[in-house]
Amino acid sequence: KITSGSAWQRIQQQGFDILQRGLDRHVRLAVTGLSRSGKTAFITSLVNQLLEGCDNQHLPFFDVVRQDRFLGCRRISQPHPHIPSFRYDQALQALSSQPAQWPEPTRGLSELRLAIRFRPEKGVTSWLTDTATLFLDIVDYPGEWLLDLPMLNQQYLVWSREQLQLLQSEPRASKAASWLQKAQQIKPDDPVNEDLLRDLAEEYTELLHYFRETLGLHLLQPGRFLLPGEMSGAPLLHFFPLPAATQLEDSISPVPGTQLEQLVKRFDAYRDHVVKGFYKEHFAQFDRQIVLADCLQPLNAGPASFRDLKRAIELILESFNYGRSSLLNRLFAPKIDRLLFAATKADHITPEQHSHLVALLGQLVHGAKQHVRFDGIPCDTMALASIRATTAGYCQHQGESIPAIQGNKADTGEAITLFPGEVPNVLPNDEYWQDNHFEFVSFAPQAKQPDQPLAHIRLDQALAFLLGDKLQ
Ligand code: GDP
Structure with a gap:
């Protein structure tokens, strides 16, 4: 039997749709951290970069952008209507108001879905199709819930x-x-x-x-x-x-x-x-996880708060203990295959201290790693600022040029320039607490300009680690 032209076209179209569905990818990325660790700021900035900032200047370390294969990103309906939506528009509105405000943090679970269109780089996918779509679900949940494990x-x-x-x-x-x-x-x-x-x-x-x-x-x-x-x-x-x-x-x-x-x-x-x-x-459905930690506020608050953060991070990491006999594995078979730990608010310190912040986070995580088996999951640590509120430079002090940051204080809006202090690159001991004083000042965000994505530090590197392989 000869198939008519339009029927043939339909079959071809169906074949293409099925193929496309097979090629389309889906990632459920979970974002967690204790309260005020910066989850809301991180998700707002991540979505904003993908919607508005996909060019070399803003995301130089994100391959799909650098190689000019990024075609666009849209927000689409979230998959679970019973889960509250992440309030991106409100967050952006707060950041765009005069004076700019930090977004209201979410208090429970929330989600949002993005569709990212891109040109596959190589291999079978690029041969079969010109474009592919990555459906990205971003799920925000409080790290405090993991402490119940x-x-x-x-x-x-x-x-x-x-x-x-x-x-x-x-x-x-x-x-x-x-x-x-x-x-x-x-x-x-x-x-x-x-x-x-x-x-x-x-x-x-x-x-x-x-x-x-x-x-x-x-x-x-x-x-x-x-x-x-x-x-x-x-x-x-x-x-x-x-x-x-x-x-x-x-x-x-x-x-x-x-x-x-x-x-x-x-x-x-x-x-x-x-x-x-x-x-x-929820947890058993996540594919990727980023754990955010604010290490700077506890450095400011003192040894008891810092020790407590360390213990809390150890407990949080227990949820990623993938040893085959672990309780979680037996109960729920979680499938997280990539794990990123990020020290947030890196714009509170001068750039030469960033490596110290990463080392410190590495130590906080390392202690816990001794009890935790990640079972071959790629796992990385980095320092980032989701929404950069300061500028870094140098200032003159007693004839010497010293590194400094400049921003507006969150409570009064007053412009200040300061060197907040040294971040220890190992877990602080008694001597550190006696001799050092870390000055953590809350900064107001800089007002977002309508034609500019949010300024950040290393958000592109976080994106590259979390999604890069899915956008090849
Ligand atoms: P959440 O409770 O984990 O959702 O935390 P938020 O994202 O609401 O962040 C808590 C507070 O930390 C914000 O209101 C800001 O004051 C501050 N913050 C978060 N991210 C950044 C950042 O990248 N830079 C600066 N300077 N402050 C930040």
Whole structure:
């Protein structure tokens, strides 16, 4: 049978579509980091560079751009309508206002999808087609959620004892003392008193907020207490570490209807639905991951905050422990195949300190790597500024030329020039803390010009590492 012209064309078109679908690529890139590590700024800038800045001048290290193979990028509908959208337009609006503002950070999970059109470089793909599309999903989630990982393996009483130990040591102890005293009134065998449990859970949440916001600490569990998202106020979050746990055997079975039984039930529900749910529904679907860390603020805040950041990074890295027998692998078979650690806000330091910042991050990550097997996943570290708010140069001080940065202070808008201090290239010891003073100043962003993409430092190198192989 002879196929008519138009039918033949249709078949050809179908064949082409199928081929195209086979050639199209898809990457789910997850962006995480503790609160204020710079996730919102990073995603805003990444999207902005791809939408507006794809030329050699702005992204010189991004091969697809340098080789003139980048054809364009568009935002398209996100794949999961039930996940909040990353608010790119609002972020850009804040950065374009006069005076420019930093975007509002997201507080939970959000996503956004881009379609990137490009000309394949070589190999079968370039022979079969002129253009290809990379669908890029960017998913933003709080690093605090990864700190809950150890709970997957824990029983309530064990968890309680671990948290009590933290609460009873400085810098937490002085602030936690009065809460601990109140919580000691809870007798495990008393009948359930919902009001008391709720009040204590709310006060415990306030404590966690104080540890984070005033003491600059990061090691805070359960993570959803700080960033509850749609779970805010839900009874699922009305539990806390029980001081009486120190006198109870792990094997005890709680009597039904008692305070202890209610606390155990809530903890189990949190672990099984909230923590497991996140790993199963989201984490296991990520292909690539960037972990952002602000190492500069803890350097400013002092040794307790820095030690805490180190421990928090170690815990975060546990989620990427891909040893075959790891808990995560057994439960969810995650598939992340590329991992980047980035020290953010590098525009807060003078350029000759950037290598120190990378070395410091390398050490923070390295300590953890001893416990973690990345199982052949390409893994890199770098220092970047998603949205550069300062300019670097030199200034004269007592007849000497010294490196300096210049920007506008975030609170007053006043223009300042300063040398913020030396970043240690190893984990700081007591001597460093005695002799050095690192001055971290929050800078206001520079107003975005309509025809210019956001200024950055090394965002192109981050893009090259995270996406380069998918754009060949
Ligand atoms: P998130 O909580 O992880 O989403 O953090 P954000 O992206 O909201 O960043 C927190 C704050 O850090 C911002 O409001 C800025 O003050 C600052 N920040 C983030 N990225 C940069 C950067 O590249 N340069 C500078 N100078 N400040 C930054």
